Amino acid sequence: MNGTRGRGQGRAGGRGVPALLASALLCTALSAAAGSDDAGKARYQFILNCAGCHQADGSGARSGGVPTLRGQMGHFLKTPEGRAFLVQVPGTSNSALSNADIARMLNWMAAAFSAATLPPDFQPYTEAEVSALRANKLTDVSGARRAIVARLVAEGIRIE
Numbered sequence: 001m002n003g004t005r006g007r008g009q010g011r012a013g014g015r016g017v018p019a020l021l022a023s024a025l026l027c028t029a030l031s032a033a034a035g036s037d038d039a040g041k042a043r044y045q046f047i048l049n050c051a052g053c054h055q056a057d058g059s060g061a062r063s064g065g066v067p068t069l070r071g072q073m074g075h076f077l078k079t080p081e082g083r084a085f086l087v088q089v090p091g092t093s094n095s096a097l098s099n100a101d102i103a104r105m106l107n108w109m110a111a112a113f114s115a116a117t118l119p120p121d122f123q124p125y126t127e128a129e130v131s132a133l134r135a136n137k138l139t140d141v142s143g144a145r146r147a148i149v150a151r152l153v154a155e156g157i158r159i160e
């Protein structure tokens, strides 16, 4: 009797360990894939929510007053005000996207459209940072942009 119960417990234990191992392996596989999944999701959300104005390649529409994000988004990330502006600009902050979605999307956009201008010490946006910045609405969007552009120009950085 005891022996039978013992074997039963042994088998249960034996099944448990491979199951745990299998789920650990699955987790590892999922997190290894997370990098590309993140980029795919960010790109998809950008196309759906932003590309109508900004174009799929981020080049914008000069005639419609939509600035290009290509080759200059990274410059904004060189000042705290510019970094905040990319979140607080109405197209970003008034979108239906969650703070986590916006953080993921801005990090993807910065790399996809403006990798060469990213500051070397660039720290990716986090959900908490986006949440705090988004709670703070810009009252004068074009004034805020002008001030950031003037500061960058004074540092020798040209922004369209």
Ligand code: HEC
Binding pocket: 046, 049, 050, 051, 052, 053, 054, 064, 065, 066, 067, 068, 069, 085, 086, 087, 089, 090, 091, 092, 095, 097, 105, 141, 142, 145
């Ligand atoms: C209806 C058109 C429109 C949509 C949709 C839109 N934007 Fe914009 N975006 C603009 C315009 C116009 C500007 C210039 C600043 C301003 O006037 O708001 C801008 C500026 C920006 C900027 C700052 C770049 C700069 O040089 O000033 C970022 C970053 C940005 N948008 C991100 C986004 C993201 C992310 C989305 C989607 C979630 C989005 N926008 C959706 C029109 C749009």
